[in-house]
Amino acid sequence: MPVTVDDVKKVFAPAVPAAVLDKMDPSQPMVGQGVDSLALTLLAVVVQKNFGVAISPEQGLQLKTLNDVTAFLNAAGANV
Amino acid sequence: MQNFVEVIILDRAGRQPDKTAARCEGRSLTYGELDHAVRSMGGLLRSRGVSPGYTVLIVLPDSFSFLACTLGCVLCGGVAVLFGNRMIHEDYRDCIEATRPALVIASPGHVALAAAQEAGVQHLVADDAILAGLIEGVPHIEAHPARRDDVCLMLVTSGTTGHPKVVPHTHNDVFAVAQSTGDFLALRQDDVVLCSAKMSHAYGLFTTLFLTLQAGATAVLDPDKPDAVNTLRFLSEEQVTVLASVPALYCLMLLAKEGELHLEHLRCCYSSGETLPESVHQAWRRATGLDLGLGYGATEAMTFVIASRPGESVPGTAGRAIPPYEAVVVDEYFRRVQPGTPGHLGLRGPSIMRGYLNAPEWTARAFTPDGLLLTGDMAVEQDGVFTILGRMDDMFKVGGLWVAPARVESALLSHEAVAQCAVTGGTAGALTLTRAHVVLKSGRTWSPDLERALRAHAAQHLPDFMVPTDIVVTPHLPLTASGKVQRYKLRQAAT
Numbered sequence: 378m379p380v381t382v383d384d385v386k387k388v389f390a391p392a393v394p395a396a397v398l399d400k401m402d403p404s405q406p407m408v409g410q411g412v413d414s415l416a417l418t419l420l421a422v423v424v425q426k427n428f429g430v431a432i433s434p435e436q437g438l439q440l441k442t443l444n445d446v447t448a449f450l451n452a453a454g455a456n457v
Numbered sequence: 458m459q460n461f462v463e464v465i466i467l468d469r470a471g472r473q474p475d476k477t478a479a480r481c482e483g484r485s486l487t488y489g490e491l492d493h494a495v496r497s498m499g500g501l502l503r504s505r506g507v508s509p510g511y512t513v514l515i516v517l518p519d520s521f522s523f524l525a526c527t528l529g530c531v532l533c534g535g536v537a538v539l540f541g542n543r544m545i546h547e548d549y550r551d552c553i554e555a556t557r558p559a560l561v562i563a564s565p566g567h568v569a570l571a572a573a574q575e576a577g578v579q580h581l582v583a584d585d586a587i588l589a590g591l592i593e594g595v596p597h598i599e600a601h602p603a604r605r606d607d608v609c610l611m612l613v614t615s616g617t618t619g620h621p622k623v624v625p626h627t628h629n630d631v632f633a634v635a636q637s638t639g640d641f642l643a644l645r646q647d648d649v650v651l652c653s654a655k656m657s658h659a660y661g662l663f664t665t666l667f668l669t670l671q672a673g674a675t676a677v678l679d680p681d682k683p684d685a686v687n688t689l690r691f692l693s694e695e696q697v698t699v700l701a702s703v704p705a706l707y708c709l710m711l712l713a714k715e716g717e718l719h720l721e722h723l724r725c726c727y728s729s730g731e732t733l734p735e736s737v738h739q740a741w742r743r744a745t746g747l748d749l750g751l752g753y754g755a756t757e758a759m760t761f762v763i764a765s766r767p768g769e770s771v772p773g774t775a776g777r778a779i780p781p782y783e784a785v786v787v788d789e790y791f792r793r794v795q796p797g798t799p800g801h802l803g804l805r806g807p808s809i810m811r812g813y814l815n816a817p818e819w820t821a822r823a824f825t826p827d828g829l830l831l832t833g834d835m836a837v838e839q840d841g842v843f844t845i846l847g848r849m850d851d852m853f854k855v856g857g858l859w860v861a862p863a864r865v866e867s868a869l870l871s872h873e874a875v876a877q878c879a880v881t882g883g884t885a886g887a888l889t890l891t892r893a894h895v896v897l898k899s900g901r902t903w904s905p906d907l908e909r910a911l912r913a914h915a916a917q918h919l920p921d922f923m924v925p926t927d928i929v930v931t932p933h934l935p936l937t938a939s940g941k942v943q944r945y946k947l948r949q950a951a952t
Contacts, residue, residue, distance in 0.1 A: 406713050406715065409714075414709055417712070417886075418886075422927040437708075438708065438887055441714075
C-alpha cells in the first residue's frame with residue numbers, strides 16, 4: 378500500500394507535539410513549522426526504523442516538506 | 458594599558474560613538490552607549506564586591522546585558538566566567554563550586570540564580586529591559602590596570618566524564634586572538650556580523666565580541682536558541698554581511714526554503730564547531746552562490762587555529778594553520794609523524810591556555826612534555842593542509858556542542874528499566890545526533906511508551922541537546938575483557 382502523508386505524520390508523533398503536527402501544511406518546509414534540528418534528526422531516525430529506508434546526506438537535504446518525505450518513501454518502495 | 462576592554466573595545470568606542478555596535482531584537486546599541494554601559498556596569502560590579510581577580514559567573518543570553526556585564530567585569534579587574542544559559546541546575550552548581558564566584562549574574566527566573574542562592578553566593582539579575590535602570594547613576598570607572606598575563610576570562614568546556622573543565626584565558630590571549638584571527642577574518646567597519654554560536658562559547662566570543670567590536674562593525678545578537686528560520690530572517694532584516702555558523706544550522710537553513718536562498722547582503726560565511734558534510738557545503742554553494750570558509754579551533758585556544766577562507770578549501774580538509782599558530786600531528790610518543798600519516802593533532806600558539814582551572818591531572822594529560830596542546834582529535838597533514846579524521850576518545854558533537862557519552866549514559870542508567878547503556882554519536886541524513894544503545898533489565902519489554910519515558914527521563918537530567926534522539930535496544934553491548942564498553946564497535950555497526 379502506498380505511504381500517505383498521514384502515515385508519515387503518525388510516525389512523527391514522538392518527535393513533534395500533536396498541536397504542531399495537526400497544523401502542519403504538508404506542502405511547506407517542515408523547518409518553518411515548528412520542527413527544530415532535534416526533531417528533524419528524530420524524524421530521520423524513525424523514518425529509517427519504521428519504513429526500513431536509509432536516508433543519505435544528499436537525500437536528506439532534499440526532504441523539506443512532508444510531501445517530499447512521502448514521495449521519497451513511495452519511490453523507495455517502502456511499506457506501511 | 459593592557460586591559461583588553463580598554464585597548465580593543467573602548468578605544469574603538471571613543472572614535473565612533475554614534476556607530477551601531479550591536480543590534481538585538483530590533484533594538485540598537487551605539488558604541489557610545491556601549492562605552493557608557495560597560496564603564497557603569499564595571500562600577501556597579503566593583504560596588505557589589507568584585508575586586509581585582511575575583512570571578513563573576515555570567516549566565517546570560519546574547520544581549521546588550523551580556524556585553525555590559527562581561528566587559529564591565531573585565532574592566533573593573535574581575536574575571537568573567539562565561540557559561541551557556543541552556544544548561545541544567547546541577548551544571549550551574551558544579552560551575553559555582555569550581556570557580557567560586559563573588560557574584561552570579563543571570564536573567565530573571567533563570568535556574569542559575571537558584572543555584573547561586575543554594576551555594577550562598579550573591580546574585581545580580583540582569584536583562585536588557587532593566588539594564589538602564591541597573592546602571593543609572595553609577596559613576597563610570599577607569600580600566601583596572603591589568604597585566605597582560607592576568608586571567609580575565611574563563612570558558613567552560615565539556616570533559617570526557619561530562620564534568621566541565623574550566624579554561625582560563627588572559628588579556629594576552631585576547632590580544633593574540635584579536636591580532637591573528639582578526640587578520641585572517643579581516644572584518645570591515647561596515648560589516649554586519651551574525652554568529653550562531655553564543656558569546657559564552659569561544660566561537661561566538663571571538664567572532665562577535667572580540668573581532669566585530671575591534672573592527673568597529675555591527676554585531677547582531679540573538680538571545681534565543683539558534684534557529685534556522687530566525688537566522689534567515691536576521692540575514693535579510695539586519696542585512697548581515699558576515700555569517701559564522703555551524704553545519705547543523707546551514708543544513709536546516711537549506712531545508713527551510715525551497716529553491717535558492719537570496720542573501721544579497723551576505724559577502725562571506727564560515728562554518729565551524731564540527732565537521733562540515735560535503736553534501737551540505739555543495740548544497741549551500743548551489744543555493745546561495747557562496748562558498749563556505751572553514752574554521753577548526755578549541756576552547757583551550759579560544760579561536761580558530763586551522764582554517765580556510767571561502768573559495769580556498771579543499772573538500773574534506775579543514776585548511777592550514779593560521780600564523781603564528783602551529784598545528785602538528787604526532788604519534789603515541791608525541792613525535793611529529795611523516796606527512797600523510799594519521800596521528801594525534803596538537804596545537805601551539807599565543808592564545809593557548811596554560812592549564813585547566815584547579816585540574817592538574819586533566820592539564821597534565823592535555824599537554825605533551827614540551828608544551829604541545831593535544832586536541833583529542835586524529836588528523837593527517839599533507840603540504841600544510843590538515844584533514845580532521847575523528848576523535849581519539851568517544852566524545853562527539855551535536856549541532857556544534859560537545860556531548861560526553863559518560864554523562865548521557867549515567868542519566869539513562871538511572872532509569873529503572875535500563876541495565877546497561879552506551880552512547881555514541883551518529884548521523885541521520887546530513888545531521889548529527891546522539892544515539893543510545895540500551896540493554897533492558899530482564900522482564901522489561903521495549904515499547905513506544907517506554908521509549909517516550911526514557912527520553913523524558915533523559916530530558917530531566919540532561920541539557921536538551923544531549924537527550925538521545927535514537928534509542929537502540931540491544932541484547933548485549935560489546936565489551937573488552939575487563940568489561941569496558943567498546944563504543945567504537947557500536948559506531949562501526951551503525952554505519
